[in-house]
Amino acid sequence: MNLVEKDKQYVLNLYKRIDIEIDRGEGSYLYDVDGNKYLDMYSGISVNNLGHLNKTLSDIIAKQAERFMHLSNYFACESTVNLAKILVENTFASKVFFSNSGTEANEAAIKLARKFGRKYSDSKNVILTASNSFHGRSCGSLTLTARDRYKNDFLPLLPRVKNFIYNDTNDLKALVNDDVCAVFLETVQGEGGIVEISQEFIDKLMKLSKQYNFLVIIDDIQAGLGRTGDFLSFEKYGIKPHVATLAKSLGGGLPLGAMLVSEEVEDVLKPGDHGSTFGGNPVACAAGEYVVSNIADSEFLNQVKRKGNIMISGLNELKTKYPLVIRDVRGRGLMIGIDAGQYAQSIKNTALELGLMLNVTNDTVIRLLPSLNINDKEIEEFLGKFEKTINSIKTAR
Ligand SMILES: Cc1ncc(COP(=O)(O)O)c(C=O)c1O
Numbered sequence: 001m002n003l004v005e006k007d008k009q010y011v012l013n014l015y016k017r018i019d020i021e022i023d024r025g026e027g028s029y030l031y032d033v034d035g036n037k038y039l040d041m042y043s044g045i046s047v048n049n050l051g052h053l054n055k056t057l058s059d060i061i062a063k064q065a066e067r068f069m070h071l072s073n074y075f076a077c078e079s080t081v082n083l084a085k086i087l088v089e090n091t092f093a094s095k096v097f098f099s100n101s102g103t104e105a106n107e108a109a110i111k112l113a114r115k116f117g118r119k120y121s122d123s124k125n126v127i128l129t130a131s132n133s134f135h136g137r138s139c140g141s142l143t144l145t146a147r148d149r150y151k152n153d154f155l156p157l158l159p160r161v162k163n164f165i166y167n168d169t170n171d172l173k174a175l176v177n178d179d180v181c182a183v184f185l186e187t188v189q190g191e192g193g194i195v196e197i198s199q200e201f202i203d204k205l206m207k208l209s210k211q212y213n214f215l216v217i218i219d220d221i222q223a224g225l226g227r228t229g230d231f232l233s234f235e236k237y238g239i240k241p242h243v244a245t246l247a248k249s250l251g252g253g254l255p256l257g258a259m260l261v262s263e264e265v266e267d268v269l270k271p272g273d274h275g276s277t278f279g280g281n282p283v284a285c286a287a288g289e290y291v292v293s294n295i296a297d298s299e300f301l302n303q304v305k306r307k308g309n310i311m312i313s314g315l316n317e318l319k320t321k322y323p324l325v326i327r328d329v330r331g332r333g334l335m336i337g338i339d340a341g342q343y344a345q346s347i348k349n350t351a352l353e354l355g356l357m358l359n360v361t362n363d364t365v366i367r368l369l370p371s372l373n374i375n376d377k378e379i380e381e382f383l384g385k386f387e388k389t390i391n392s393i394k395t396a397r
Contacts, residue, residue, distance in 0.1 A: 025052025
């Protein structure tokens, strides 16, 4: 039995596995056990943002593991404090809560929002989220996720969560009243197919937040940490949310999430209100210190923007050349969506044969989330192989 067959036999079947046995990773590449090399264009769905096999990072992890791997929450931990400090120094936040995942960061934010509302009235507990949003799969964060196919089999979920149409200010306005305690929002919907929020929507949201005293909670789990070319994705809009959630690349591949909170709401949750055994794990936070200090560097972020622009303009040229296959190219930084309609899946399969690993989200969108330190030569390789893949589709020619 090979690994893929054993996986089928022993691991609960919840994921669409790719039939390849990965041996190792290095930079932007993955290698299978037969020695085949693949250019990885989604880096563990935006987890390996500094590439695979970063020697400095693995040394840092080993060093912390040799000191201690876990401390209970009764003790302050140096790497956890250091990571919180870097996050505070580089963002709107005054304090940080650490979790193990994105879902759990959002769970913490749900509790913070509900407790915030309760200070004002027993009915101020309505949470609004956007159509097509993705916020996780535990029961609380799944309630926020506005996609019936993920939810229907698990109803009833949390009460008093409603959805507005993404980017539709009138729809948002129609749902807002004094009972709303929070709005959760992705500034770029990742699972939803790389769709960006407009400045107009954000401006309206912030205005309503002041008027009706609700929290703005940005789920930056996929779009944050340099992915869009800004350290946090919402910096572009010139706003300071009350809360933001992070995960994905935060722990450099180790499980780590965070809820960043602004000074205004840093006292809402009190000792005993929330917690986690593993959240803020010393080893994951030591890795996080390295990841965040690298990504928060302005020159690093400028490079993400520059490389994103090269990719987007290359893809737009392909869109002009192959309009029947590429319907839209969108996104910013190195978070890019290519709407390829019914061809998305077959492009993904053909690309794999050419040594190019692509990911498809929302059925029709090829989602590019390469490592943020992908180099120009690798971008060129991607564009060449991607064109070759499209060319192999009959309709394209
Ligand atoms: C925007 C967003 N929120 C939340 C999550 C859930 O994070 P996790 O899988 O770490 O629980 C994801 C995961 O893809 C995400 O993209």
